[in-house]
Amino acid sequence: MEPFAWQPAASPSEAASIATHTTAEAMLTLTGRPDTQQAMLIKAGGVDLLDLMKEGLVNPGRLIDISRLPDLDGISGEPDGGVRIGALATLARIAAHPALQQSHAALSQAAALAASPQIRNRATLGGNLLQRPRCWYFRSAAHHCLRKGGAHCFAFPGDNRYHAVFANQGCAIVHASTPATALAAYRAEVELADSAGHRRRVPLADFFVLPQADMHRENTLARGELLTAVWLPPQKPDCRAQYLQIGERAAFDWPLAAVAAVLDMDGTGHCRQASIVLGAAAPVPWRARQAEALLAGARIDSATAAAAGEAALAGATPLSQNAYKLPLLAALVRRAVLSAAAIDTVLPANPGAP
Secondary structure (H helix, E strand, O other), X not given: OOOOEEEEOOOHHHHHHHOOOOHHHHHOOOOOOOOOOOOEEEEOOOXXXXXXXXXXXXXXXXXXXXXXXXXXXXXXXXXXXXXXXXOOOEHHHHHHOHHHHHHOHHHHHHHHHOXXXXXXXXXXXXXXXXXXXXXXXXXXXXXXXXXXXXXXXOOOOOOOOOOOOOOOOOOOOOOOOOHHHHHHHOOOEEEEEEOXXXXXXXXXXXXXXXXXXXXXOOEOOOOOEEEEEEEEOOOOOOEEEEEEEEOXXXXXXXXXXXXXXXXXXXXXXXXXXXXXXXXXXXXXXXXXXXXXXXXXXXXXXXXXXXXXXXXXXXXXXXXOOOOOHHHHHHHHHHHHHHHHOOOOOOOOOOOOOO
16 A cells, blocks of 8 residues: 545535545556556545555545544434435444334345444445445456456456346446445435535436446546435335345355345235345346336235246346356345235345345
8 A cells, every 4th residue: 555645624515625536537547557646535434445545456645534524424314204314324323223224124234234243333325335346357456457447358258256147248347335225226316515515416326327338437426526425215104125135155245146125015915116126236236127017016925026036137148157146136036025025935044045
């Protein structure tokens, strides 16, 4: 790691005005070498940024610390029943928050399964959503891949067992955020602030971008902007939700496959509307639209849930080593739908197993 200066920010607008690059911009080079040490980057929990610095993938000259800005650290209920979560709220706080456990259970479940207890106590929601991909070629200083400004995606001819099975043309990363899967299922929005103090809200579905839209970044955060909060819409009284994932280890691991299911039930066992989002499956949290269409208006039972699991695989294009993800995703969709609908099913003791 190269030497760097440290500067606490007094406000979100000051941080946005001082920062000279986004992390994606600072990592984008044409030579395979990190950007010069002129970059000034924003740091919150710092879990991912410090990893990138230690790996020699980015060498900022200055870090702008926002970790002590109090107006970014709250979790508050809104008059309409929605929830605003400050970008500095830790994953541990989100997982343990009693109101979120009731109103947006899938988010609490996802936060509780992310990383390890030590990291959850430090990692912030904003930093988790903005973390860079975990593809080992992207994380290797020896591989100048497409996402870093190179000419090749090394995953296609290489080791792609953990890569995307949807929308994987050009670049086969999977989105690294566990909570993002649940947030996408709830149709969440992100709040972005600029250097003038203006704030705008962007649907999460529009905030994350596919490689076909922009090969070099995962979201639309612009230079001079700061992610300040996430907004969750109010849920109908009969909405039920479940988040499930499976990984090679039960803790301190990224999922091989994940799903968040949010169902609006009518009280007779029928689903009015469904939101099914797959995680660890695509470069963005992936909406399983055919599964959602199949569930809407249907009575939820084992057969319907199994059919939704198969429908969720529509359009999949697995690579040479990751087709095993398809039955995992189908099984997780089936079990998440049954669990969300409160249909009796035998779930494993470990909530991460399918």
